[in-house]
Amino acid sequence: xxxxxxxxxxSLSGDHTxxxxxxxxxxLLDTNTSRLFYTKNGFLIGRVIDQDAEILNVIIHPDYxxxxxxxxxxxxxxxxxxxSGSLRCFLEVAESNNSAKKLYSALGYLKVGQRNNYYKxxxxxxxxxxxxxxEI
Numbered sequence: 125x126x127x128x129x130x131x132x133x134x135s136l137s138g139d140h141t142x143x144x145x146x147x148x149x150x151x152l153l154d155t156n157t158s159r160l161f162y163t164k165n166g167f168l169i170g171r172v173i174d175q176d177a178e179i180l181n182v183i184i185h186p187d188y189x190x191x192x193x194x195x196x197x198x199x200x201x202x203x204x205x206x207x208s209g210s211l212r213c214f215l216e217v218a219e220s221n222n223s224a225k226k227l228y229s230a231l232g233y234l235k236v237g238q239r240n241n242y243y244k245x246x247x248x249x250x251x252x253x254x255x256x257x258x259e260i
Contacts (some may be wrong), residue, residue, distance in 0.1 A: 125162040127146045127147070127149035127150040127153060128146045129178065130144075130146070130183070131143065131144060131145055131146040131148075131149055131198070131246050133166070133167065133183055133185060134181070134183050136185060136186075137183050137184070137185065137186065138186045141218070141244065141245055141246070142244070149169070152169060152171075152180070153169075155173040156165070157170060157172055157173050158170070159171065159201060159204055159205075161197050161201055161204075162197075163193050163196065164185060164188075165184065165185040165193070165215065166184035166188060166194065166197065167182075167183055167197070168181065168182045168183075168197035168198065168200075168201050169181050170201050170213075172204070172205045172208045172209075175209060175210055175211045175212070176196070176211075176233045177201070177202070177205030177208075177210040177212070177213040177215065177260070178213065178214045179198065179201060179213060179214070179215040182194050182197060182198065182224075183199060189223075192247045194210050194214040194227060195227065195231065198231060201213075201235055202258075202260045205260060206260045210259055210260060211229075211239070211259065211260065212259050212260060213257065213259060214236075214255065214256065214257050215228065215233065215255075215256050216242070216253040216254065216255055216256070217254050217256065218251045218252070218253065218254075219238075219252040219253070219254055220251050221257070225254065228256050231258070232254035232258045233257065234257060235254055236254060236255050236256065236257045237254075238253065238254055238255060239252060241251040244257060245253075
């Protein structure tokens with residue numbers, strides 16, 4: 125999956141925050157800590173830094189959600205991170221994103237922190253970021 129395809133899919137995802145650009149994805153992929161996993165109509169990008177792994181984005185086209193694609197991508201990333209020496213995985217999710225929070229909870233992620241007014245939506249709203257973690 126190319127940075128262009130990632131940015132396009134992100135813009136179609138229905139996320140109300142600013143979608144990441146092609147150049148942002150390209151710059152991220154140019155680092156040696158980044159990991160990209162993808163499936164038809166979805167992808168996960170994260171990074172592995174020593175004992176910590178971080179999921180940066182899980183993007184699934186709205187027409188292909190609730191088919192297990194996100195869970196499979198997350199499981200693949202967690203295995204890669206663990207095999208690379210990571211002990212835990214972190215991610216952030218908007219407080220208002222109940223479907224994602226439900227998925228992460230079902231996968232064993234627990235709240236470990238919060239960033240107030242972290243997300244800025246395209247309509248001007250703000251939302252807190254819930255920081256989740258899981259031992260892997």
